Amino acid sequence: MDIDLLRTFCQLAEDKNFRVASQHLYITQSALTKKIQRLEENLNVALFDRGRHGAELTPMGKVLLPEAKRVLKGFESFQRLASFVAEGTSGHLNIGFGISSFHEAPNYIAKFKQEFPNVHVTLNDYPSHKLVEELRLGQLQLGFDRLPVEAPLKAIPLFSDRLAIAIHEEEKINLDNLWASLSHYNYLGLSQSKNPTLNKHIATYLWEAKQRPVVVEEAHDLITALALVSARLGYTIIPASVARISQPQIRFIPLTGEHAEWSVGLLWNSDITDPVREAFIRKVES
Template identity: 50%
Template structure:
């Protein structure tokens, strides 16, 4: 069955006149008649009775019309959807983010959704090294993560994060003798397997300061580390961006050094095509406000 024949059936049923229906369909009356005859042959029934008043549905035509209209309507909706998907204004995006983009990622996504409500977005907190793997495999289309991006991944800088020391606010800390002030406090560390990029950054900074810290306890996530600090069980080194999720019992101290900071940005795999992703990248580029 030709879909055009089904659409012709619905149009003729609506207009009740061959001439009017042919004008609406932009075909000749002869072509319209052939389409109806072809559909009747396929269905094995007569759909219209032709008389002085035009074309009227037979009992079989009346019975078949609602389903034909449903199919035509669904097809038109599907065709419209395919056009929006082809333009990247509808579709699905899986996006990863890390602690350094804890507020950055949701902010951009919320603004983007107002412009592209038909693009469904899944956002998940994923370690940076896992984000890179997922981008390469196509499991993720975008990630908010630390830069630089590894080829063939491409990145766009959005902000900068830096390391800070987190202590309980009851601890007496001399910012001019920071490391000395921490000598009697237990060191709490993020499990390196859970945050490889962050662990490498911390190790480089500690090497720069010629410091070797003895780990008293490990945690699998930043939130647990902050909870331990809040309970006054030790100090930790974390990105400054975690200030957004810490409670009032945690104090933060900046650390100087060439390895104390890193760029954060939007990363994608330019070898994989995705028009919805491209619209997201363009949107972020047009709306980004670079942070020092």
């Protein structure tokens, strides 16, 4: 049904006069009459009794008027919401993040919410390879992850992270001869299947540094790796940013070299149009 016919019905019911209602609707009386007739034909009921004194609702018209007002109000609310969504001021954002952006991602979201309180934000923790996959599939609108990215993904660089040795603070390490010191301890690796992107980065770094530590025990995730280090079962190589959620007895030794550091940025799928996402990107860039 044409929503404009319901708007005409409600206006005439309020004014009870064809001339006055037509003026409020900015149409001619003839056009108003035709709209009411069309609505009555669609509903197969008479809505008004026409007389010298104007238009009075019929019993059926009185029954239908409250529901017509409700539908009209709902449609107008929908129009306003659609307008806000088109402007990027209302809607929903599904955002992914990794350990490197554990602190930064919530800060960016908090600043965005101050300006766009009507946008609902869901924040999800993903390993890097899964986050990229979800962005490509359109399941995530935005993600905080390592750079660079490949098309159709685009990104804004935000900050950097680097690899670091994580080892119990009571272990004796000579920083001037780091790898020789570490050779006395077990190397705790990360699961290849669970952390393929980070593992590839670590492998590239170790190749550059000409180091080939043998994995003695494997952890499924970073938290488990930290627990093993805390238990003094050896050392691991993980992002330095993990120190923010680490146990205090774990020491982090930042690594240097061409492949030790990487940029972290805000990622999105450029093949997908999303006004709310664009508003978030503009806020981050400002």
